[in-house]
Amino acid sequence: MRGKVSRKTIFAFLGPSVIALALIGIAPLLYALWTSLHFFNLTKLRRVKFIGLENYGEVLTDGAFWQAMGRTFYLLALSLPLQLALGMGIALILHKPGLTLLKTLARLSLVLPMATTYAVVGLLGQVMFNQKFGVINQFLSPFGGGSINWIGDSSNAFIMIVFWDVWQWTPFVALVLLAGLTMVPGEVEEAARLETKRWWTILRYVQLPFLMPGLVAVLILRTADTLKLFDMVFTLTRGGPGSSTELISLMIQRVGFRAFDQGLASAQAIILLIITIILAQIYIRVFYREV
């Protein structure tokens, strides 16, 4: 088969993608790598010089960097299980037979949060969680929570970020898992239901193996998304109050574009990239199994 396709044809099909990827993805990465090895401050361009791994050393020994990294993983540890649990629940409900019209409407409405721009979510959050006139406090006031300071309190601000991340991305998890459930052969599922009425047993031994590829994809994508989550938090809290919601992506933006230290910011970004790749590899090796 391979002998029948000429090299020209292969290049014609693959070439444009490879060139586009090289221009859009690889070239900036190489530039970031070069920058990370230099003292490179946009406001001090006359002093650009090669400094080897000095930026990396500064990043690795900077407590603020690891605090931001810890905060980011804390967000991931809080929001991902919630998204998986809620997403699985929604997927299982939508997978049940019957109520076709309602389920179609539900599937459509699941797309809305995902389609909302991150920055708009942040702005919505500012209005809805406003201490004085926000709808959330209005809603909570009968229960004694009418004056919660969401944006100005460190813990509450973080809870707010978790809430919006779960709101926006649970539907994605639900749709991916729903697609996985439709892969389960009907006769296998039917046979299992004749054997047991325990939904957990069916889920664990029949449906879960078919969900694993989707779950691994969700884990990788949500981890990568959380590690680079920026717009929503920037428009909602700008990383505050203090540093309480300064995730790693906000820190990199602050160093690179507010203090203009592109070299240090590039080193931070490269380290973040390495961590993301390692995590993706771990997910694939530990969780991924071919059905």
Place this chain on the structure above:
Amino acid sequence: MKIRDLLGSTALALGLAFGSVSGASAWSLKEAAAPYAGTTVDVVFLLRPGYEAIEAMLPEFEEETGIKINIIKHPYENALGEQVRDFVAGGDLDIALIDLVWIGNFAENEWIVPISKFTSDPALADPDLDMDDFFPLVLNAFGGWNGEIYGLPFDNYSGLLFYNTCMLEEAGFDGPPETWADLKDVYGPALTKDGKYAYALQSKRNETQSADSFARVLWPFGGSFLDENFRSNLLSEESQAGLQFRQDLMQYMPDGIVAYDHAETVNAFGQGDVAMITEWSAFYSTVVNPETSKVADCVAIAPEPMGPAGRKPALGGFSLAVAAQADDAEQAAGYLFIQWATSKANAGEYLERGGVPARQSAYADPALAETYTFIPALVESWQDGVPEFRPRFAEWPEITEIVQEWGTKIMLGEVSTVEGAEELGTRMEAVLEDAGYYSGDKPLAQ
């Protein structure tokens, strides 16, 4: 022939002489701009009242000159980054909008052109420019660096005390506090009740934390960021007194004050939730406008309260300077716009439309103070201000990030004022050492 030549050359010389004299006396914007008609000038504006004021006046300038002013609007937080990227990339900006703390940065990078290049050109310089008419403090702090003037003051602020006379009268006060101590110890307890607060100090973690919050409590108490050797002065008794004062004052401010930027603070005042704020003069038009303020009829203005070291009000504002990257025609056209926007002739209209000019002559009419009640306090502040309220050197963008982070941590109680000042000082000095101030590579200039 010789006689004809002589007569001819005499006539030419007389013609030139009279022509030049009449040209000098009849300088007009229209004629000066004629060679540059059709030129487009790109400039960054902020989303603030002073910019809306000049934008409303712009059609007159464009009609008279044929120069097109292309305004690119940014919120303050983005303005520095957008301009730095544009200048580094050799972009399109022809005029730089410079916060007073950016002037050292822009000048040292040679992104802007000294104003003398244009004021020395009779074809461009308006004979009525009158540089001496600018408040000297404002001209030097906003537009000057190392003895050279680069920008002309355009959007000019001084910190003022805005107070709600209705709330103060109800609490038994017939005037605003004269000192910070009175504000905290007398007005604070009396005005903080029933969900209302005596005072709000905008302290969000951005330039607001550095300029409006941190620096505001340093200077009146005798403190400062740096000493005369550019070493941290934040652990001095005076600086610590100021920072501790801010902590003590927080009990009379709304919850979550560290999330308050200018908008939240002005809104809180405008909604009648807060009795006093110390804000920039630029927000005057917002709080006295019944469409944006519920307390428009109760607003009064005073200079900022005094501390043990005097008044030392906050100083901030912007100048406009010609960008070095612009070509000759754009530079000339840009200068003509700056000169026009900051001129004596337009200062009155700029004021009426919500701007705050830096022209002394604009405030000379005592009747104006009745219409614009902020004027006496503003003029007093500009005569009593501190040019280095925030250091204006090129390293400020890095230092302000440190102040923002640790200033907020102090306010949140995550570190004490001493711990915060120690960390801040160490980090500030590392930046200054790296810049070469301690090795003598760079003069200790502010």
